[in-house]
Amino acid sequence: MRPEFLGNHYILELFDCDADMLNDIPQLQETMLKAAAIAKATVINKSFHKFSPHGISGTIVIAESHFNVHIWPEYGFAAVDLFTCGDTLQPEAAKNYLIKAMGAKDFEYAKMRRGDVKKNENI
Amino acid sequence: MRPEFLGNHYILELFDCDADMLNDIPQLQETMLKAAAIAKATVINKSFHKFSPHGISGTIVIAESHFNVHIWPEYGFAAVDLFTCGDTLQPEAAKNYLIKAMGAKDFEYAKMRRGDVKKNENI
Numbered sequence: 001m002r003p004e005f006l007g008n009h010y011i012l013e014l015f016d017c018d019a020d021m022l023n024d025i026p027q028l029q030e031t032m033l034k035a036a037a038i039a040k041a042t043v044i045n046k047s048f049h050k051f052s053p054h055g056i057s058g059t060i061v062i063a064e065s066h067f068n069v070h071i072w073p074e075y076g077f078a079a080v081d082l083f084t085c086g087d088t089l090q091p092e093a094a095k096n097y098l099i100k101a102m103g104a105k106d107f108e109y110a111k112m113r114r115g116d117v118k119k120n121e122n123i
Numbered sequence: 124m125r126p127e128f129l130g131n132h133y134i135l136e137l138f139d140c141d142a143d144m145l146n147d148i149p150q151l152q153e154t155m156l157k158a159a160a161i162a163k164a165t166v167i168n169k170s171f172h173k174f175s176p177h178g179i180s181g182t183i184v185i186a187e188s189h190f191n192v193h194i195w196p197e198y199g200f201a202a203v204d205l206f207t208c209g210d211t212l213q214p215e216a217a218k219n220y221l222i223k224a225m226g227a228k229d230f231e232y233a234k235m236r237r238g239d240v241k242k243n244e245n246i
Contacts (some may be wrong), residue, residue: 006195007202009134013237045170047184059182059189061170066180070188070206072129075240079130081204083193114136117198 006115007065010095012080018103022073025050028058031101036060036067039084039094064089078102083114129238130188133218135203141226145196148173151181154224155192159183162207162217164190187212201225206237 021028029048036043042063049057056071065083072078080098084091099107144151152171159166165186172180179194188206195201203221207214222230 006198006200007193011132011235011237013239015240044172047168047170047182049167049184051186057184057188059170059184061172061180061182063174065193066182066191068189068191068206070130070208070237072238072240075129075238077129077238077240079206079237081206083191083202083204085193112134114134114193114202115195115198115200116136117138117195117200 004116004118005113006117007083007085007113008091009112009114010082010091011110011112012082012095012098013108014078014080014099014102014104015107016076016105017078019073019076021102022056022071022076022078023054025056028056028069028071031098032058032060032067032069034101035082035094035098036062038097039082039089039091041067041084041089067094078104127239127241128236129240130206130208130236131214132235132237133205133214134233134235135205135218135221136231137201137203137222137225137227138230139199139228140201142196142199144225145179145194145199145201146177148179151179151192151194154221155181155183155190157224158205158217158221159185159190161220162205162212162214164207164212190217201227
């Protein structure tokens with residue numbers, strides 16, 4: 001049976017996060033990997049980079065798509081994307097964990113459904 | 124001066140793409156790297172994986188955030204994310220290139236502004 005959608009994509013905007021989390025790659029990486037574990041994702045690869053004078057970007061490639069984080073420490077801000085496919089993962093649990101773990105004093109999120117393949121009659 | 128937004132995020136849903144592009148990692152990778160060049164992004168790292176029995180995930184880490192692609196060849200579908208920060212990049216040109224290069228017979232896209240840091244008065 002063709003699924004209704006192929007993927008779930010949580011878009012998280014985390015404001016006024018803990019300063020430690022915004023400048024420390026090992027701590028941020030551990031937090032993102034724990035989020036992947038909470039989501040029950042299978043980690044394939046990861047890539048975290050610190051930029052000059054500040055800022056961190058991190059990607060975790062999972063068998064079920066990806067988790068991304070981009071940090072602007074000068075604004076206390078983290079942009080997070082949790083893209084998962086399949087029915088067995090728990091991205092919402094990962095979202096809830098990350099909001100707390102990043103110490104976000106304010107946040108917004110949107111849940112997008114990706115791959116509405118039923119709408120396209122050609123496929 | 125604090126920018127109005129920190130990042131631009133194009134979310135692309137590409138339907139009924141060229142079969143070649145959906146199964147060939149080197150071709151897909153070359154296409155995504157060309158999109159990054161068209162956007163005037165600085166590539167830092169890339170990671171492309173083919174899954175069994177089918178499917179490809181690709182991440183290009185750029186100095187200005189990331190490009191992602193996830194492929195479901197069985198549905199002819201590609202989910203693409205182009206996340207850029209700063210004022211000098213041209214993600215819209217990359218978006219237009221990718222729609223053509225992937226041979227998408229139908230597509231949808233949304234442009235999201237990420238990091239509306241002005242709204243948060245604490246920072």
